[in-house]
Amino acid sequence: MLRLLASDEIGYVRALERGRRRRSRDEDDDEDAAAAALDANDDDEELTLVGKYGALDRARACVRVRTVVRSNAGEASASRAVTCARRGGVVEFMDAASGTRARAGFAVTLKDGATLIDAYGWCDSIESEVTKAVTVDDGGNVRSHAWEASRGEGGTWTETGAFKAMENAVSSDYDAHLGSLVVGGRGRGCDVMIYDVAHGTRTFKAGYPPANWLGYTAPPWVSASCFAATSECKRFFVGTGEHRFRHYDTRASDTAVLDLDLGKGVITCVASSLDGREAYVANARGAFEIVDLRIGKTRGKFKGNSGSIRGIAVSDDGAHVACAGLDQYVRVYDAKSRKCVASAYAKQPLTSIVFDSYTPAMEAKKAKAAKKKSKKSSSRELDVDVGVEKKKKKSKKSLVDEDDASVERRKKKKKSSSSSSKKLGVVFD
Amino acid sequence: MGRVAAVKKKTKRFQDDDDVKETVGSLTSHIKNKQRRSEVYGKLRHERAVAKKKRREERQKAEAAAIEAGEEPAPRQIPKTIENQRVRDATHVEEGDEEVIEQDAEDEFASYFSHATEPKIIVTTSRKPSGAMFKFLENLFTVIPNAYYYARRSYHIQEIVKYGTARGFTDILVFNENKKFSKGSKVNGLLHCHLPEGPTCLYKLSSLQLSKEIKGHGRATSHYPELILNNFTTRLGHRVSRMFASVFPQRPEFKGRRVVTFHNQRDFIFFRHHRYVFEEKKGYRLPHAGHLATAEVPEHVKESIKESGGKKRRMQQGHPTKKKRKVEDSEDESDSEDDSEDDSENDSENESEDKATEAAPPAIDTMIQARLQELGPRFTLRLMSVQKGTFDSRHGEYEYIRSTETDGTRKNRRKFVL
Numbered sequence: 107m108l109r110l111l112a113s114d115e116i117g118y119v120r121a122l123e124r125g126r127r128r129r130s131r132d133e134d135d136d137e138d139a140a141a142a143a144l145d146a147n148d149d150d151e152e153l154t155l156v157g158k159y160g161a162l163d164r165a166r167a168c169v170r171v172r173t174v175v176r177s178n179a180g181e182a183s184a185s186r187a188v189t190c191a192r193r194g195g196v197v198e199f200m201d202a203a204s205g206t207r208a209r210a211g212f213a214v215t216l217k218d219g220a221t222l223i224d225a226y227g228w229c230d231s232i233e234s235e236v237t238k239a240v241t242v243d244d245g246g247n248v249r250s251h252a253w254e255a256s257r258g259e260g261g262t263w264t265e266t267g268a269f270k271a272m273e274n275a276v277s278s279d280y281d282a283h284l285g286s287l288v289v290g291g292r293g294r295g296c297d298v299m300i301y302d303v304a305h306g307t308r309t310f311k312a313g314y315p316p317a318n319w320l321g322y323t324a325p326p327w328v329s330a331s332c333f334a335a336t337s338e339c340k341r342f343f344v345g346t347g348e349h350r351f352r353h354y355d356t357r358a359s360d361t362a363v364l365d366l367d368l369g370k371g372v373i374t375c376v377a378s379s380l381d382g383r384e385a386y387v388a389n390a391r392g393a394f395e396i397v398d399l400r401i402g403k404t405r406g407k408f409k410g411n412s413g414s415i416r417g418i419a420v421s422d423d424g425a426h427v428a429c430a431g432l433d434q435y436v437r438v439y440d441a442k443s444r445k446c447v448a449s450a451y452a453k454q455p456l457t458s459i460v461f462d463s464y465t466p467a468m469e470a471k472k473a474k475a476a477k478k479k480s481k482k483s484s485s486r487e488l489d490v491d492v493g494v495e496k497k498k499k500k501s502k503k504s505l506v507d508e509d510d511a512s513v514e515r516r517k518k519k520k521k522s523s524s525s526s527s528k529k530l531g532v533v534f535d
Numbered sequence: 536m537g538r539v540a541a542v543k544k545k546t547k548r549f550q551d552d553d554d555v556k557e558t559v560g561s562l563t564s565h566i567k568n569k570q571r572r573s574e575v576y577g578k579l580r581h582e583r584a585v586a587k588k589k590r591r592e593e594r595q596k597a598e599a600a601a602i603e604a605g606e607e608p609a610p611r612q613i614p615k616t617i618e619n620q621r622v623r624d625a626t627h628v629e630e631g632d633e634e635v636i637e638q639d640a641e642d643e644f645a646s647y648f649s650h651a652t653e654p655k656i657i658v659t660t661s662r663k664p665s666g667a668m669f670k671f672l673e674n675l676f677t678v679i680p681n682a683y684y685y686a687r688r689s690y691h692i693q694e695i696v697k698y699g700t701a702r703g704f705t706d707i708l709v710f711n712e713n714k715k716f717s718k719g720s721k722v723n724g725l726l727h728c729h730l731p732e733g734p735t736c737l738y739k740l741s742s743l744q745l746s747k748e749i750k751g752h753g754r755a756t757s758h759y760p761e762l763i764l765n766n767f768t769t770r771l772g773h774r775v776s777r778m779f780a781s782v783f784p785q786r787p788e789f790k791g792r793r794v795v796t797f798h799n800q801r802d803f804i805f806f807r808h809h810r811y812v813f814e815e816k817k818g819y820r821l822p823h824a825g826h827l828a829t830a831e832v833p834e835h836v837k838e839s840i841k842e843s844g845g846k847k848r849r850m851q852q853g854h855p856t857k858k859k860r861k862v863e864d865s866e867d868e869s870d871s872e873d874d875s876e877d878d879s880e881n882d883s884e885n886e887s888e889d890k891a892t893e894a895a896p897p898a899i900d901t902m903i904q905a906r907l908q909e910l911g912p913r914f915t916l917r918l919m920s921v922q923k924g925t926f927d928s929r930h931g932e933y934e935y936i937r938s939t940e941t942d943g944t945r946k947n948r949r950k951f952v953l
Contacts, residue, residue, distance in 0.1 A: 116637060162637055347930055372930050390932040409940050414923065414932040432923060432934045434626065434770060451625040453634040453770075455934065 108153065108438060109462035110419065111188055111202055112430045113168030114454035119190060119200065121157035121462070122436055122450050153438060153448035159205025166192045169221065171417075171458045174199065174208075174236050175228040175282050187236060188460055191225035195243070197251075199227055199236050202462045209235045212251060212263035220245050223275055228282035239263070240280050240303055246272040246291060250303055269306035272296045279332040279342070286339040290328020297326035298344050300356065312344075313360035315352075324348045330375045336382035343385045345373025351387050353399055364402050369393045374415055374431075379441065380424025388415035394429055396444070408439045410446050417459040430459035539575050559583065617801060622949045626770040635773060642774075643733040647705075647781040654705045654782055656682040661711045662689055665720035668712050674745050674912040675710075677755040678795060678808050680784055682708075692728070692926045700731045706782055710740070725916065728926050729778060734934065735926045736778060738804075738916040745912050753810050753908040758791020759784050760808075765798040771935055772799060772953035775918060793910070802918070802951045808911035815901045918953065 108124040160168070174187040187208035190198040198211035214222065222243050229237040239251040249268040255261040271289045273296055278289040286309070290298035300310035317323045327347030334341040334353075344352040344362070349369050352362035371391035378385055379396075384405065388394040392411035395404045413433030420427055426447070428438045432455040438448040559579045566572035594609075601608035613619070628635050639645065646652040656679055660668050664687070676682055683704075685695075692709065699707055711724030725738040746752045762783050767776035779797050796807040921935040935952070 116641065164641055370929075372932065374932070390930075391936055392933065392938075412936055412938065413934045432932065454638065 108421070108426065108448065109202075110153075110428055110436060110438070110459055111171055111462055112417070112436050112452055112456045112459040113171045113190065114452065114456050115164065115167050116454055117163035117167045118158050118160045118454070119168055119171065119188075119205065120155055120452050120454075120456075121159065121202075121205070122153050122452065123156045124153040124438075124448055153436065153450040155450060155452060157205055159200060166194055166196060167457065168192050169457060170224050171460045172224070172226055173202075173460055173463055176231065176234075186463065187227070188462075189225050189227035189236070189239065191222045191241065193221050195220075195222055197222070197225045197227075197239060197241060209253065210261070210263070212239075214241050214243065214249060216243055217245060224278045224280070226280040226282060238282075240287065242271070242275055242278045242280075242287070242289060244275055244291075246270050246275040246289070246296070248287060248289070248301065248303060248306075267303075267306060269301075271299060271301055271308075276327070276329055277331045281333055281339050284339050286333070288331050288333060288339075288342045290326065290331050290344060292325075292327040292329075292347065294325055296328070298328045298331055298342075298354070300339065300342070310354075310356045311360065312354065312362075315350075315361060315365065327372075330373050330387075332376050332378055334382040334385070335378045335380055341382065343376045343378060343387075345376045345387055345389075347372045349373060349389065351376070351385065351397055353385065353397075364397075364399060366397060366403070368395060368397075368404065371414070375418045375429075377418040377420050377427070379420065386418050386420070386427055388418055388429060388431075390414040392431065392433065394418075396441075406444045408437070408444055408446070410437055410449070411435070413455075416455075416457045419459045419461045421461045422463050426461075428459055428461065430456035432456070539578055617949065620949050621951060622947060624769045624950070624952070627768050628770060628773050635770070639777070642777070643729055644777045644781040647785055648777075650785055652705065654681060654784060655703060656782060657685055657695065657699050657704050657707045658682050659685050659687045659695065659707065659709050661709070662687050664712060665714060667720045668710065668722055670745055671710070671722050671743065671912060677746075678760070678911045679782060680757070680759055692726070696728060696730065696925045705730055706733075708782075726926065727778065727782075729781065730925070732924060734774070734778065735922040735924070735931075736775060737919040737922075739919055741915050741917070743912065743914040746910065749909050749913065751908065753910050755808070755810075755910040756791050756793060758788040758793050759786055760791070760793040760795045761787040761789065763794055763796040763798070765796065765800075767797075767799050767953055769951075769953060771918075771921070774934075775804075775921070775953060799953050802953050804916040804918070804953070806912075806914050806916060807909065808913070809907045809909055811905045811907050813903055813905050816904050817901050 108122075110122045111119055112122065113119045168190045170189075170191040172189045172191075174189055186202045187199050188202050190200055190211075192198065195214040195216040196211060197214065199207065199209040201208040209227075216222070220243050222241055225239060225241040227236040227239045229235060231237075237253045239253075241249050241251065243249075247268060248271050250266045251263045252266045253261050253263055271287075272291050273293060274291040275289050275296070276291050278287060280287045280303070285302055285304045287301045287303050288298060289301065290296060290312075297312040297314075299308050299312065301308050312326075315323055324346075328344050329347045330343075330345035332343055333339050334343060340357050341353065341355045344354065345368075346352070349367060349371060351364075351366045351368050351373060353364035354360075355363045368387060369389050369391065371389040371393065373387055373389045375388045376385055383399055385397045385399065386394070386408075387397055388411075392413050392415060394408040394411055394415055396406050396408070397403070398405040408427065408429065411429065411431060411433060413431050415429050415431035417430045418427065419429075420441075425441055426438050427441050428436060430436045430452070434452055434455055436450045436452050436456065436459065437446050439445065440447050559576055562579065563572050563576045566575060594612075598608040598611075639648075647654065658672060658675065658679070660672070672684060676684070687709075690698075692707075695707060695709075707726075707728040707730065709726040709728070710722055711726065712720050712722045714720040722743055723740055725740050726735065727738070728735040760783060762780055764776040764779060767773055776797065776799075783795065792811050794809050794811060796805070796809070798805040798807065918935075919937050920933055922931045923934050924931060937952070
């Protein structure tokens with residue numbers, strides 16, 4: 107079952123769904139069968155618009171929708187809430203299922219004419235709703251907010267910290283676990299940087315890209331950026347306004363390890379595949395391509411978009427990639443075969459899209475596991491660079507990116523497999 | 536069994552099934568011997584032609600018999616046309632679609648339709664325009680009221696946008712011209728940039744004919760024209776048609792009887808400029824004119840009337856409200872000032888509905904017809920791209936870019952974008 111939330115230009119957040127099956131009676135008795143059935147192929151159903159949340163208000167249109175992440179030292183659970191960053195500085199937390207408020211939102215006071223470019227919400231415990239947030243505005247100001255529950259049901263958001271990352275910011279990405287923010291803007295001095303939000307310190311600054319054959323270097327314009335999944339914020343992707351895609355590895359160097367020229371338009375979004383080895387890049391002309399980082403070239407295209415693509419979302423299992431843009435369509439593609447598996451007309455130009463991390467199968471699994479009371483912990487194999495040795499790590503945190511709120515659970519034995527860290531993973535040039 | 540018989544047997548299975556089209560070629564293609572194959576092919580073709588003729592004769596006889604008997608004849612078959620076979624786009628705009636109404640209330644053109652702003656147009660050219668371009672522009676200025684010519688010199692479009700906005704202009708029309716030494720210069724493109732931040736549309740312009748070249752052309756007056764926007768059915772088409780409408784003032788002067796038409800058919804937008812006049816035509820009796828004159832028009836036929844039909848038929852249907860008037864009042868055109876604005880899209884739908892739902896065609900001897908005289912230039916536009924924001928070829932963001940992949944026209948020749 108696929109469920110997506112897409113925000114449009116006039117203020118709504120639209121929910122689109124495919125394949126909502128009703129449980130049959132024998133499935134009620136057998137959880138396994140139900141889970142299996144729900145996981146089954148539901149390709150024959152259409153992607154349909156099922157809900158329209160919010161109000162008609164162009165001035166308050168959603169600029170970005172992000173899933174709220176819940177994490178607690180090793181476990182991550184995708185919550186069903188989404189953070190909506192709206193123009194005018196309002197941040198809302200919406201329940202993905204119903205469009206109602208999951209938690210009260212807050213407003214950021216911005217200068218005249220400034221607008222939020224992104225907001226991220228998360229919380230430190232598995233069970234509760236959003237308790238922390240980070241907002242970035244186009245003046246380059248990064249603010250952290252925290253929710254303080256007061257007696258009874260209510261609570262307030264307070265600003266716990268703020269700093270100015272750069273003169274102006276155009277795009278950003280935040281990793282809630284490690285507290286790292288990658289942010290980039292347009293103009294001199296605004297090339298991409300990584301900040302540690304809790305302390306407000308800069309941990310990485312991009313070096314000058316090499317001049318082209320004319321001896322010219324375009325001024326920085328980071329129109330899209332995101333962390334590569336599985337890289338613990340050490341690697342990230344950048345798309346520029348001069349249609350260049352860059353892959354940075356902070357361990358290797360401060361200039362890009364891969365710098366590709368892609369197409370003709372401004373690159374509007376960039377997303378990471380689940381394994382962090384591919385990047386999905388989309389531009390303002392509707393071109394939507396896959397860059398394979400290992401071969402350093404594009405692997406293929408997702409065809410069919412006729413307008414600027416404003417948002418890319420990667421599903422939790424990495425199998426599907428969705429895009430939404432100004433041509434008013436939501437298209438879902440199979441990541442491996444690049445075929446469009448579903449598309450829906452969403453009636454308004456769209457600005458952002460996110461997969462709703464809910465799947466009935468997941469819920470069923472969760473329920474089952476909770477019944478059995480087995481200890482869950484997640485493990486992940488780190489990609490090892492040539493010449494860089496990794497220390498042994500026991501229970502590794504699952505890395506969750508805001509873009510692809512992926513949750514992988516593997517049952518782990520008590521002793522960590524120490525050999526895993528010595529395996530050579532992907533080698534990046 | 537002989538070959539022909541075998542093939543015939545195969546055919547018979549499918550004869551009753553309208554959907555499966557077994558062409559004669561596909562039935563005979565398994566015969567390797569060319570001579571034999573062409574014999575069988577010839578025979579089958581002949582048989583089919585005979586059968587078709589027979590069916591046609593039977594149909595005609597039945598119709599004649601029914602008319603004789605005074606009964607209703609069976610409704611005529613409707614030929615398939617590219618327009619009525621069109622695959623309906625998902626973005627097709629229905630009447631009263633909330634989303635569209637919401638968007639319309641707030642988009643860049645809302646202020647024109649609510650009469651809050653008046654259009655003021657800059658018309659300019661590509662660099663170093665030729666005489667042919669000037670001749671075309673002379674024609675164009677008779678069409679668009681409140682248009683100003685500015686020489687392009689070597690200004691960038693972005694500069695023109697800036698200066699235009701500063702001086703209160705609302706649209707920029709840049710006509711492009713290509714020059715070939717051997718063939719001379721040819722006007723072939725239009726960039727329509729709406730100010731201050733509006734969308735920018737790029738069109739290919741073709742089939743240009745100046746007034747002089749049109750036989751029997753007339754001279755335009757300075758009355759504000761009526762606008763007819765035909766057949767813009769999808770969301771994109773709706774947006775583009777609103778953009779055209781915002782170039783003309785929203786207060787048509789019906790007294791001038793001048794009409795500008797943007798007619799979309801198969802993604803080609805035909806621009807026409809006419810003067811019309813309503814006339815009584817005496818001694819006119821409608822014969823049994825096929826599906827248009829049957830008393831009871833079936834649903835699917837109504838649909839095809841709406842969706843099919845050339846521009847001439849639409850235009851000659853005239854002003855929609857006038858159709859309902861009696862013969863005696865036809866001369867009185869001053870009543871038209873009470874009418875609702877024609878500048879909204881798709882009044883063709885109203886017109887054809889009126890015609891189709893009339894109880895019976897007037898058996899009387901007079902009928903009101905609109906006669907047209909073509910004025911100004913005539914050309915065809917093809918939408919290439921719609922860019923959000925003003926013109927920016929390098930960093931622009933596109934709402935629509937025409938490409939063979941996305942239009943579906945390469946894969947499906949019955950899909951259109953506007």
